[in-house]
Amino acid sequence: MSLYAQLRQRAADNKPIRVGLIGAGKFGSMYLAQIPRTPGVHLVGIADLSPDAARANLARVGWEPERTRAASAQEALRLGSTWITEDWTALVGLDEIDIIVECTGNPIAAVEHCLAAFDNGKHVVNVTVEADAFCGPLLGRKAAQAGVVYSLAFGDQPALICDLVDWARTCGFPVVAAGRGHKWLPHFSESTPETVWGHYGLTPEQALRGGLNPKMFNSFLDGSKPSIESSAVANATGLGVPSNGLLYPPASIEDIPYVTRPVSEGGVLERKGMVEVVSSLETDGRRIPYDIRMGVWVTVEAETDYIKNCFEEYNAHTDPSGRYFTLYKRWHLIGLEVGMSVASVALRGEPTGVATCWNADVVATAKRDLQAGEALDGEGGYTVWGKLLPAAASRKLGGLPLGLAHNIKVTRPVKKGQSLSWDDVAIDTTTSAYRIRREMETIFDDRHA
Template identity: 60%
Template sequence: MNLFTQMQKRAEDGNPVRIGMIGAGKFGTMFLAQALRLKGIHIVGVVDLHPDVAKSNMKLVGWDEAAYAAQSLNDAAQSGATFVGDNWEALVTHPDIEIIIECTGNPLAAVTHCLAAFNHKKHIINVTVEADAFCGSGLADKARDAGVIYSMAYGDQPALACDLVDWARTCGFSVVSAGRGHKWLPHYRQSTPDTVWDHWGLTAKQAKRGRLNPKMFNAFLDGSKPAIESAAIANAAGLDAPDNGLVFPPGGIDDVPNLMRPRSEGGVLDRKGMVDVVSCLTADGAQIPHDIRKGVWVCFEGDTEYLRNCFEEYKVVTDDSGRYMCNYKRWHLIGLELGVSVASVGIRQEPTGVAREFRADVAAVAKRDLAKGEILDGEGGYTVSGGLRPAAKSVAEGYVPLGLAHNVTLVKDVAAGEPVKWSDVEADTNTDAYRLRREMEVKLIANVAV
């Protein structure tokens, strides 16, 4: 509870946490806005495919032009200013940088960036949760081997949910379930970038005015992002994925204890110890009051009479049996909260969530009947969405993870609603992400066999 104090001490000592950031999109820009207020850090370098856009974003959020006018990384490291460029390799190899923040949103690139950073003894805060969903435990293993920290990004929902799970377990409670909220109706699964704004509640004109990316927003709407983030939570918190995908039961915050308990006790879970997502809409599309759409929750158990009596005495909201209770964070502030990860990794050498197992996976599921010869366009596109599955099932069945289902060609027809399999595609096997994923699959199969 004293991270801020310790960060202030780093500033007073003239020894700020030195950071390099790859990607200056929405998440990165939100962090850049807050970084101006964090005296205990120094952003040595920002790299982006479009440096001029990165500079424009920095100016937008209040950076003085002189603050990002360093002529090189060496100049930035010595002067205290920031260098903006497009060479990520120079960033991860620079000796004065301690932490790399990966926030490109490109899962294949993110894996390559992370592995390179580990090789040069840099800690990684991985904002690109899409990469963590299908390679998280492999990246964590590589970081451990290199003697560095690999961390989820605080501000995104997986790290916040893991924080709640850790809180519950540290208090001595048994965690029954954890997850996030979402706006969900079953037909959203078929949404494409052409239909997303109608479902989202914006006009195409409003979306264009806001420079909103329809594919990115569609990844949230069609269930891909909830599956990705649920996989990250499961793999970090030691929870299980539902056998047939997320249930998305409708409910508000106070409904969570009734919903997120085992089906045998009136809830929606196959068993205790699972992840799922709560929808803020009823089956007919009506908004549910006091929803958890933008937040996260943990459901835990009063497994003794004394604990249940305490719940009753302190008038907390429980399920109708008085046995299950939830705690929650109703809002997540995305890049505005990333300073918590920077401080935790830089000062405590502690991740804000990290995949410890390969328990959950996100399979690419056909949105419609797909024909041989079609090219899959990945997360948020026209062809596939993400479906959460137990990792053991996904690997045994040969499902293609959503993160590797971009720009690959079908060699077979795939029916709507069916997961795409490796035998259905012609994939690019010459990538760091593919190789690391295959390592994880081999390891999982070996562990299952034992």
């Protein structure tokens, strides 16, 4: 039975999937916009540090005020309405909730939220992929040990890429490469929240209208988010990672199967079976027509002449040799698609992407020369950006995960372009995020990388 049919049956039986949302910012608001239009789902509660901001976002997306007037969780459950609270622990602790959607964007907090949800027998759809990038393999393992499902969020590009990879392998195709698009030039790695809108292609007025966070969007632009998302994909699919960071080959959709081949065959890959990000800009800054900037793709290989001939007979989108075929989805709709994860986890017990190995890591890398005593401000800020590295390379370096490079001080000078290590910073070792990361480093050795 399709997910939609199962949702309708849940609605008819008055047994909706009961959801708790932590964080009602931009991504969360997009999911909130779809909930009233989805049968068989009851948003029991929203936990947000600013309940007033959450209510404002609910109004922005069209919720009627009476839907959120429940004074308690029990009242929300009785009336089928939604309770708003500052207390995420109270939300996670509700026995009646099936799934927590973690949507804060704060990786350190997200780890704590996920672990508490597992402890309370709740499935988790984790929108905060920044957390997954530095400890997703262990989060996935801890969820399984607790008998619950941990999942990446559909609508965000990693889960969509995982879906394409799963399609390819289920059909019998070897995956040569998979990834997403991005607007990229090398100097974007130096971008700050002050310069982001000009590079990104939005006016400050458009950003204000959309309630867009300049630091968050700068993390997209400066290469941090593409690295984070590529790390999540590599760890969920077992695909490899470029040895010295993403290459961002410029290509139109027409040329993706041409550039996403091994170097030995005219492409850019070190070898077959890797993640990569395709740029929508030529190296001189010219926009590439029919780009994949907002989309995802997978390149597969015809291993026999028969399959190659089938590609030709059905006008498949291949490279000049006819052996490499790219399937793509040109757009992703972000929070508007999260309902797919909620339904898949609750109704099928299946994640829409989950880390199963530790192949990749994202290491904090200096945007400029840093001096002892300076505070790091995490992804999208003024001090560091995230560089994708093989997990083995990060372990050898003692690399500082980008997701933990928030509000910690540098203890010695670091040159621009240098990846930071644990020894370069003074870090709070008492957080759940730090402890689980260090635990993962001891569990996932080179045999799992």
